Amino acid sequence: MADAMSAQTIVAARGIKIQFGAVKALDGADLEIRQGECIGLVGHNGAGKSTIVNVINGGLTPHAGDLVYGSGQGHGIALARQNGVRCVFQELSLCSNLTVGENARIMNRNLGGWNWRRRALALVRNKLDEIFPGHGIDCGSTVGDLSIAQRQMVEIAISFTDAETPARLVILDEPTSSLDSGLAAQLMAYVRRFAAGGGAVLLISHILGEILSTSNRIVVMKDGKVVADRPTSAFTTRSLVETMGSVVKDRQRSTRQHTGERRLSLPARKGEGLAFEAFGGEIVGFAGLGGHGQTQALLDLYLSENGNWLPNRSPVAFVAGDRGLNGIFPLWSILRNLSIASLGALSKRTLVDDGREAELGEYWKKKIEIRTPDTGNFILSLSGGNQQKVLFARALATSASIVLMDDPMRGVDVGTKQEVYEILRSEAASGRTFVWYSTEMDEIELCDRVYVFRDGVIVAELAGDEITEEKVLASSFAGGEH
Amino acid sequence: MNRLHLVFARPWIWSFIAAVIVWFATVLVTGGAGALGLSHAALTFAAFSVIVGLGQMFVITLGPGNIDLSVPATMTLAGTVALKLMDVQDGMIIAGLVIAILLGIAIGIGNYALIKLLRIPPIIATLSMSFIVQSTAIWANRGLRIKPPDMLASFTTSSFLGIPNIAIVAVLLSLAAWVLLERTIYGRWISAIGQSIFAARMTGIPVDGTRLVTYTLCAVLAAVCGYLLASFSGGAALNMGAEYLLMSIAVVVIGGTAVAGGDSNIPGIWGASLFMFLVVSMLNTYGFGAGVRLILTGLIILAVILAAGGRKVVR
Incomplete structure (x- = not known):
């Protein structure tokens, strides 16, 4: 037998x-x-x-x-x-x-x-x-x-x-x-x-x-x-x-209710599913299986707010997840990579003020602990996690009231993640809005409200205690239909 | 030692070293006589290459595939139309310059319109534009050779404290370009676009606006160069821009600007422009025939690029 x-x-x-x-x-x-x-x-x-x-x-x-x-x-x-x-x-x-x-x-x-x-x-x-x-x-x-x-x-x-x-x-x-x-x-x-x-x-x-x-x-x-x-x-x-899914873990859930005005919205994608909106001081999550339209939704949000012809005064900043594709400028120093999005505020009559640029670099180097002796060093001399911190600093250093994040924690070590989570919480408390696509359930659970994507469409909206791995998974996988 | 190392790490140093070597090689043959004349001529003719090279450099900084092949036609049209408008009257000198600049702006906008609206690669778009512009120049010229106004002709051919006026103009334009490239937001933007157009877009840089300005800047510099060259050589000729097609690209590349974009420098354009003129003078002095001269020019350019290549500079 x-x-x-x-x-x-x-x-x-x-x-x-x-x-x-x-x-x-x-x-x-x-x-x-x-x-x-x-x-x-x-x-x-x-x-x-x-x-x-x-x-x-x-x-x-x-x-x-x-x-x-x-x-x-x-x-x-x-x-x-x-x-x-x-x-x-x-x-x-x-x-x-x-x-x-x-x-x-x-x-x-x-x-x-x-x-x-x-x-x-x-x-x-x-x-x-x-x-x-x-x-x-x-x-x-x-x-x-x-x-x-x-x-x-x-x-x-x-x-x-x-x-x-x-x-x-x-x-x-x-x-x-x-x-x-x-x-x-x-x-x-x-x-x-x-x-x-x-x-x-x-x-x-x-x-x-x-x-x-x-x-x-x-x-x-x-x-x-x-x-x-x-x-x-x-x-x-x-x-x-x-x-x-995993066993439900104990976690401290933010009980904050968004108080701010509506900052950003997007109609239902492809004419199906739910519409998207984000309010002041809120962390909104994009969940679902990888590659189901979350990144595209973020790009659409960003490009709809940022013009391609005239200098922008847009309130939206973007943190890349695929650093090599749409984040890092590989020939530049750490400082130049960090300051590129805030040059308007650092210059007088379009001439960049070196002193103020260096000040900005030092401030963010201390604040999020970019591990380098000198921000004048090449960006590529940093580890992946520290490059990612520079991209965070680039977005946070702007005056943007909305920050879009495209699964930015890929390949970032645990310690760095905790540091960044802390910064996100304090920035949100001071009124900034974050829209955060993540493939990690732990990160989705940090959000105040979550949109679940499937096949390029928002299929569910979860808020507060509803944000559990089970609920996100249940919405990510189509039930019996098809 | 360290400081010396730093100097040699600059990508533009090689074009200057090459220019100095070639200068000495030429002067040695003539036994020191004519050293002054050679330097004077080198500065004058290098100045024209520098002015078109600056514009081409900004375009090349925008990244792979970005190049402006309409430079020679723009020079010809601007020179032709400006001289016709001025019609040998000293009072019209400024008007001639203005019309040259306006033509440059129109051609630059036309170039980028072709690139953007018809989605044609820059190399094809600017080449097509150059046919249109060159034909317009032929139509405008009709075989007439109009002299430049006397004041302008004497300005472009004379010197101030032994330095050709044309070279002084080129130095002033280079300084302005240096400020633009190294100190302004615009300079940061074109460098960012040259490194990664997608990343540039996602940091809020108005990519299309910046590229339009850059192509326009290049065409304006070519037009100004055409205006000066036509005045310098006593009238516009239909082939006056021809040699500047390759020259404008060669001086940028030999000068140590990254062909892949994002990393440019202005001193190198001066070194390379002087070098390009001096090489031809040297080979002439040595009495080589035209064929050998061209082959040697090619080999020497290759040698300089190889010597300068493979070095990556921090900032």
Whole structure:
């Protein structure tokens, strides 16, 4: 019996550990996938879902733990492919300058020889017909001409085709994020048929309804570990959300009510969901899963208040999260990076006053403890956390009454975070408004009011004691609809 | 030692070193005779390169892809129209200068309108603009060669305390540009835009306004240079700007300004402009033919850029 069980195992990962610098992405995770199973994998941002997928498909080498495929122990992309492990990524990975058939050839090495184009075309067309009947995709067209949903369908179809080895385990990472409900239903029906026919599917989705209706086992991950691994029948939407969240912690909740006037507002995004508004002296949080439109909302807020032609007298400042992309000026000193947003106040008849600029630098260096002997040093001589402090100082040093923050604590150490939280609280108390996008629940809980984003739209507004991890998660994951 | 190190860390020092070496190499051959004449000519002709180079430098500071190829056509049109308007009358000298500046402003705005409204890359936009401007100059000129007003002609060709008046004008413009680049908010803004246009936008810098001003500034400097050059050489010619296309870019690059943008300096433009004139004089003195002269000029420029390259300066 035990032998029969292990023969059915496609891949078993035991005690996998992976570290990226100081971050433990996987901390002893176990996952076994057998034939005929459809496994739903769920968890919050950074729980380790994508990391374990990359271990199983051979892209990442585990720092500790065992990985056993059907053919034996080992790791690597070639071995995973040999064992029929396929992966459909969230970021589409087709070559957009090739046709659909040619893309199938890339995945299927043995599709060579005379007239391979025709055979590749037939292969992918049959599979598309099988999964998405009536799809209407011209398989002779180049991928670049297809819509994003069509590309996703092609990629899914190619992954399910039988290449040199038949597909035995197909990993689908958010496969329905760009499909409409009809196509999603077709896919889920096919996934069930595929599993019933002896294949296996690992399904990652933030739509819990899909997970509950399609999979027969659900694995919940948190902080790099598997915290629950039970048959689907043991879960409900509610219990699933609770399992993903953490135990409610004691925390001091600010009881402040905003008193100020309305400072900023934005109509409902895409004409759906809730509208946004922020009042004086308030810390407003943007929550939800990463990349669901929070950053775009912040950029829109900022750009709508800041002109591109004339010098600005705007009351809005911005703290970048992606320092390299839209924060740091790499050729400049710390001081110049800090003062750039406040030059108007530091100059007389547009000539910058060096003395007052240096004063400003010294003040903020002391106030938020930028660890450098001299603010004249290069900005890049600072650690990431200290660069981030400079960006905070840049925004706080302005006279702006509203500060927008785009997940600014990424890669910042715990000590720095505590210092910055303290500054935020005191600045808010003195009347400043903060709009804060964060992927960290601890930070969302520091906010007075929170908007939860899903698919680019504000789907919920939470205030005061309502701001709990459970409620944020419940709104971040669509319930049964789709 | 430390101070010496600091001097050598300046990106512009290399263009001056090169200029001095070439000066000595030329003077050695002539046996010291003509040293004064050579210096005088070098200052005069370098001054024209400096004036267009300053404008080009501001544009290049804006970051990768930013360049103004309409400089020669702008010089030609401004020179042509200004001389025609002044019509050899001393009383019209100021009016001529004003019309040159107005033409520069119009061309600069036109350049940025093409870049912004039609979303054409600056290299194509300014090149197209230069065809329009050059054609206008041909139409305005109609083969006539009008002399400059006497007062203006004598001002541009004479000297004050042994220093050519043109060089004095260029020094004054350089000082103004230095203040603009190093001391003003505008200078900070163009440097910020050159380093990261997205980051600049997100710190509240009016990116489009700043770029428009910069392209306009470049065209105005080219127009002023055209006005002075036409007066200096006794009339406007349709090809008078031709050599300044590459010259305006070369003096900026040899002078140690970062081609990738965000990091510029003005002294280097002087060193590079003197160097560019002196190299040609030196090779002439040595009696090389035109072909060899061009090849050697290219090699020497490469050598200077290599010597100055790879050095990153703090502030």
